[in-house]
Amino acid sequence: MVEIDTMPELEQALAEVAAEMAERTDRGSVATYIPQLGKVDPGKFGIAAVTNDGRVILAGDADQPFSIQSVSKVFTLTLALGKIGDALWHRVGREPSGNPFNSIVQLEHENGIPRNPFINAGAIVISDVLLAGHQPREAIGEILRFVQFLADDDTIVIDREVAASERATGHRNFALANYMKSFGNLHHEPELALGVYFHHCAIGMSCRQLAIAGRFLANGGRNPTTGHSVVSTERARRIGALMLTCGHYDGSGDFAFRVGIPGKSGVGGGILGIVPGVASLAVWSPGLNENGNSKLGSIALEKLARMMNWSIFAP
Incomplete structure (x- = not known):
């Protein structure tokens, strides 16, 4: 896994991904089978990264709450x-x-x-x-x-x-x-x-809040700010393993193949992504793909993972 101090500038990477997603017209379809979710603007897109060394980087609608489902x-x-x-x-x-x-x-x-x-x-x-x-x-x-x-x-x-x-x-x-x-x-x-x-x-959170909440999984079960243990390192790894293999329903294999990090999606259009030892990520775009996962959110995380060389399978 790439060390934090050898990464390209993360702020620029998130800004580029958000700008590209803003131009996309193929945004998927919102989840209308839950009526309240069907009212959400499909044009929204937010992304947040919270690194283990304490940086919080945001782009797009990263501070707007959404249903994390x-x-x-x-x-x-x-x-x-x-x-x-x-x-x-x-x-x-x-x-x-x-x-x-x-x-x-x-x-x-x-x-x-x-x-x-x-x-x-x-x-x-x-x-x-x-x-x-x-x-x-x-x-x-x-x-x-x-x-x-x-x-x-x-x-x-x-x-x-x-x-x-x-x-x-x-x-x-x-x-x-x-x-x-x-x-x-x-x-x-x-x-x-x-x-x-x-x-x-039905809990509502923004990308910023969701990425911060996921920090313990990116930091071996510990809150990197306080140093307090939330779960053991072994349990954090096992939760991450389940996110990688099962976190996107019957699209989990494709997400692992394309993005290469543990992730958990919701039909509200959110995805929590974990880069072990490096960062917690959250992305939100309400339109879903055929498997019920955020269409642009999945694409954005794939692009970001490539830019940052963040796959857990990277040397």
């Missing part, structure tokens, strides 16, 4: 591992899905065990884990406080309108939850686990 699953996975450790893997797998994020087909073949924690079914199980001993409101509050702590920003909130929009249209997610309940892989009532799930997906 499934990017939040990185943070809920981190919390769940902190609660029950490797016992989690008895209830959720660690393999790429090869299917859409809301597919019910694999659950039938695999006896209600979701393929990984980043598809919807897996994240619903994670929400069920976080519910243990709590009311839904308490579990939601714990998740939000954790994200605020990581970002060092208590202004981060949950967009209640987005959460309500997801609940109103989340019929497939209700089906997934009830199906897993029938296999005994949900320990609470489906509507309770789903309440937690819908709300953490």
Whole structure:
């Protein structure tokens, strides 16, 4: 991995990527199946990089909050591992899905065990884990406080309108939850686990906030500002491995091939990218590609990774 002091000027790289993305007309399509997300301007684009030596570099709409959606699953996975450790893997797998994020087909073949924690079914199980001993409101509050702590920003909130929009249209997610309940892989009532799930997906963050929140994964599990450990180095590596192999649903292999760093996308158009030992990245462009991942966000990270020689496979 390239050392920070041998890199080309990062500010220029981000500015060039943002300028190129501003000229693109093929921006993908916003996620209309969640009505509130369908109202977002597809012309928006923001990108942020937070380096392990403390630099914060922004371009475009990097300070505008957006619905992080499934990017939040990185943070809920981190919390769940902190609660029950490797016992989690008895209830959720660690393999790429090869299917859409809301597919019910694999659950039938695999006896209600979701393929990984980043598809919807897996994240619903994670929400069920976080519910243990709590009311839904308490579990939601714990998740939000954790994200605020990581970002060092208590202004981060949950967009209640987005959460309500997801609940109103989340019929497939209700089906997934009830199906897993029938296999005994949900320990609470489906509507309770789903309440937690819908709300953490509705967290609103800017690229700046999201990149700062991801710093611990780029720094071996430690907050590089305070030096405090969030997770162990081994756990940070394992979360990064899951982001690389499973973070973009059935587009994960293509993202790994083209970009070469761990990343987690959300249908709100955000992507959190991790360059181990170097930087945390966040990009937002609401238009999605055919796999439900940010179209311009993926292209932007591919270009930035090439410019900075940031692939984890680089010598």
